[in-house]
Amino acid sequence: MNTASIPRAFSALLKRDLTLAFRHRAEIANPLLFFVLITALFPLGIGPDPAILKEVGPGIIWVAALLAALLSLDSVFRSDFEDGTLEQIMMSPHPLSLLMLAKVMAHWLTSGLPLLIVAPLLGLFLGLSGVEIKTLLLTLVLGTPILSLVGAIGVALTVGLRSGGMILSLLVLPLYIPVLIFSAGAVNASGAGLTISGHLSLLTALLILAISLSPAAIASSLRVSLN
């Protein structure tokens, strides 16, 4: 096999997934709407007091981001599994883990990245300060790729199942907890005027770990699921 063709395969798959996503724009919009809606529910549930909302805001936005990521995860492999594309991809001579990295990257670009656009708006809703919103965006940049990478392992394990969605949340949400802790912690710390470099370093470390390990885990999960 020609090793120079690996980057070509990677970018071809990435381009294909992105094109498919843009042909179904509504699917990109749904998790975004969900993200906004969940965040809007919290003030209705706990009352409009700005002091309380400012206190719990970072946590709320991050929990909403976790749930939005969870909701969008199903689309990583679902349609490719149903029309048999996934099996074709698995038969390719290129390393499956790299191809899976391309798929996850496409998923993040179409589901994680758009969250960044509406997050400042939600920050304003909940009365976060400018510094906090800036930190929120930073943690979203570092954190949402981890959500896509780790979540894809869960999707790969449940792709062939009928009741996959419920089980997926049970599998994936506990693994999201460190991201939630460090991200919401960073936003809270920046609001209190503390340094956030520790939180951001840990998030970056988690991101590097996820990029290096999860493609292999996704690939072997798919091989088990599809036999």
Add this chain to the structure above:
Amino acid sequence: MASPKYFYSIAGTLIPWIGSACLLLTLAGLYYGLLVAPADYQQGDSYRIMFVHVPAAWMSLFIYMVMAVAGAIGLIWRIKLAEVIAISSAPIGASFTFLALITGSIWGKPMWGTWWVWDARLTSELILLFLYLGIIALYNAIEDKRTAARATSILAIVGVVNIPIIHYSVEWWNTLHQGPTVTKFDAPSIDISMLIPLLLMAGAFKLFYAFVLLMRARCEVLNRERNTQWVKKLAGIS
């Protein structure tokens, strides 16, 4: 060695021995723990729940490790028995985790004045319970049991990579729990009269795990091999 038939018969002979050793250790541990060990100068008699709580918490992590290692062995060398061990461990581990949470909660009520606090180790134990439940749910959702065992093995390995990360992130997030008092190497800050029953109970819990694991694994082996000659002969239907 790892053939299911051989395992089935050797496990059958081991089970009564392990069971009675477990019973002996439990009785000794309870005797030393409830009658011989002195009351704590701060916590009075209520600390005695430690002799159940601490071994259960140890077991909850230990079984997860066994599950992940057995799962890895099953995935790498395709040893069926390792898969059986891994999947038979999951419900036992979940039960120990649940036991640790319940006893912790009962212990926390007189000590901290509340049934539940979002303390770091309680929280990470709760997350561990969710990890176990996820594994059990995934195993039950996949119909082909060999595929199910391999999928849960991968999940267990992913979980093992994440357990230290989850543990430390929760640790830095909040902590109220008393520090470890046994694992400090040179001088454990626990009195020897309390350490002895604790270790006896820990041994008893390990044996109990082995006891239940072998029984569950035997069942699982029979179920998987139900179409083979030796199982049919065993059931008297061949």
